[in-house]
Amino acid sequence: MFFIEITCIINIMDINYNADVIVVGAGPCGISAALEVARAGKKVVLLDRAKYAGSKNMYGGAIYKTALKEVFQDDFDTLPYERIINSHSWAFLNDTGSFSLTYQDSCESEAYAVKRFNLEKWMIEIIKKKGVYFAPNTLVKNLVMQNEYVVGVETELEKYYAPIVILADGVNSLLAKGLNLREKYKPKDVILSAKETIKLDKKIIEERFNLKEDLTNGVTKMYLGNPDGIKNVFMMGFLYTFKDTIMLGVGANLSDLVQNKININKLLEYLKNHNDIKPLIKDGQTLEYSAHLIPETGYNKMPKLTDNGVIVAGDAAGFVNSVHFEGTNYALISGKLAGKTALCALENSNFSQEYLSLYKKELDKSFILKDLYTYRNIIDRLYDRRASLMNYYPYKMKEFFKIVTSANCKSKSLQFREYFLSFFKDRNLKELIKDGYMAFRCVLDIFFGR
Numbered sequence: 001m002f003f004i005e006i007t008c009i010i011n012i013m014d015i016n017y018n019a020d021v022i023v024v025g026a027g028p029c030g031i032s033a034a035l036e037v038a039r040a041g042k043k044v045v046l047l048d049r050a051k052y053a054g055s056k057n058m059y060g061g062a063i064y065k066t067a068l069k070e071v072f073q074d075d076f077d078t079l080p081y082e083r084i085i086n087s088h089s090w091a092f093l094n095d096t097g098s099f100s101l102t103y104q105d106s107c108e109s110e111a112y113a114v115k116r117f118n119l120e121k122w123m124i125e126i127i128k129k130k131g132v133y134f135a136p137n138t139l140v141k142n143l144v145m146q147n148e149y150v151v152g153v154e155t156e157l158e159k160y161y162a163p164i165v166i167l168a169d170g171v172n173s174l175l176a177k178g179l180n181l182r183e184k185y186k187p188k189d190v191i192l193s194a195k196e197t198i199k200l201d202k203k204i205i206e207e208r209f210n211l212k213e214d215l216t217n218g219v220t221k222m223y224l225g226n227p228d229g230i231k232n233v234f235m236m237g238f239l240y241t242f243k244d245t246i247m248l249g250v251g252a253n254l255s256d257l258v259q260n261k262i263n264i265n266k267l268l269e270y271l272k273n274h275n276d277i278k279p280l281i282k283d284g285q286t287l288e289y290s291a292h293l294i295p296e297t298g299y300n301k302m303p304k305l306t307d308n309g310v311i312v313a314g315d316a317a318g319f320v321n322s323v324h325f326e327g328t329n330y331a332l333i334s335g336k337l338a339g340k341t342a343l344c345a346l347e348n349s350n351f352s353q354e355y356l357s358l359y360k361k362e363l364d365k366s367f368i369l370k371d372l373y374t375y376r377n378i379i380d381r382l383y384d385r386r387a388s389l390m391n392y393y394p395y396k397m398k399e400f401f402k403i404v405t406s407a408n409c410k411s412k413s414l415q416f417r418e419y420f421l422s423f424f425k426d427r428n429l430k431e432l433i434k435d436g437y438m439a440f441r442c443v444l445d446i447f448f449g450r
């Protein structure tokens, strides 16, 4: 039925193409790619296995203004956000409390709290108006090949043909894997994340987080550190305030979870019961639980980004910066660049790998590969010292601030002296040097990054 609707049939290499570009995956990346192609007046087909776009996708809750504006331009003003996020905290958890840093600015904000389902729904409505043909409920099983070129996709019901296929099918990207563009992921290459959507009265959220009624401010909190019982698991927790819900989640390296035989729910329960977090979600009702993978392959394990007739983008290419909780902006902009490359290829009727490698050059110029390059070793460095970061320093911070704040009639000099000497007593010098070296190398990585 779709074949009849499309009027443009192009003949190249004896194939009847139904579209100029096929995009697999209607997350931020695929939608952005499809929009870029449609804006140039080309026929684009966007396919997603989910019944409704966004129903299979998951994130913490922050989408970023600059990338959204670059892709959706004036339509950005209709973004269905629930709160503007302008307070960011990082809390280092110990057994009974935490040490936190907060940055907030009520005038400037880059991040918006938008529910994932609403985000994709909003994006799909916009791109449909621009002429994108969107087919939900359509699982792409295979790529169609001819003369070593990808020339289409095979779904459960039918085949779709186009000279370019953009793979924006998310972290698992079985299609990129099937084409040998990437290796099979090892557990170390991914973070497993679990999240709960917790319902609370809007007024209660505003009281607990000191938020305004008009939704012009919101909070995000990142949590580092875990209890003694969960040693050697590199975990990060997150909390986002929405209008009348809170998103609370946690992510941990899959290899740590497997090696320590720890279920991700145990970490989520730990967070929910921590003294810092429990009062924030008290009397909340869990509406939804979801789990998802986040790629942590970064620059060093980047897949081959193009082949004859095919481009890989977004999570499918591992474009995530987990240190900064950024993924949607990488997805939106890499999708746009993939679309732009497809347009150039169509104009030149050249769909070869060599020609499509223009995409990599565009990515190199963008923040995407600059940042992934800068952070290429940082995750591994932090990961190697995770026992210190998770279990040692949060407790030393607790001791430090206990001295700073306890008016206990003891000499401060004596207490601080004892505190600094304790580093050499309860930790061997070699470990301290390794921690210091790791911090120094991370600073150098950032300073001499791209």
Ligand SMILES: Cc1cc2nc3c(=O)[nH]c(=O)nc-3n(C[C@H](O)[C@H](O)[C@H](O)COP(=O)(O)OP(=O)(O)OC[C@H]3O[C@@H](n4cnc5c(N)ncnc54)[C@H](O)[C@@H]3O)c2cc1C
Binding pocket: 024, 025, 026, 027, 028, 029, 030, 047, 048, 049, 050, 053, 054, 056, 057, 058, 059, 060, 061, 062, 063, 064, 138, 139, 140, 141, 168, 169, 170, 171, 193, 194, 195, 249, 251, 292, 293, 294, 313, 314, 315, 316, 319, 320, 325, 326, 327, 328, 329, 331
């Ligand atoms: C717990 C968690 C918290 C996060 N928090 C944030 C955050 O706060 N801010 C942020 O910027 N990023 C965050 N991220 C990362 C962000 O969600 C991703 O980077 C982003 O969604 C990637 O977009 P994408 O379009 O590349 O892939 P996805 O959003 O994963 O979309 C892929 C799409 O492809 C479809 N698909 C897959 N296979 C097929 C197939 N064979 N056939 C048809 N369709 C297929 C799927 O149904 C899906 O719709 C978070 C991620 C997680 C897991």
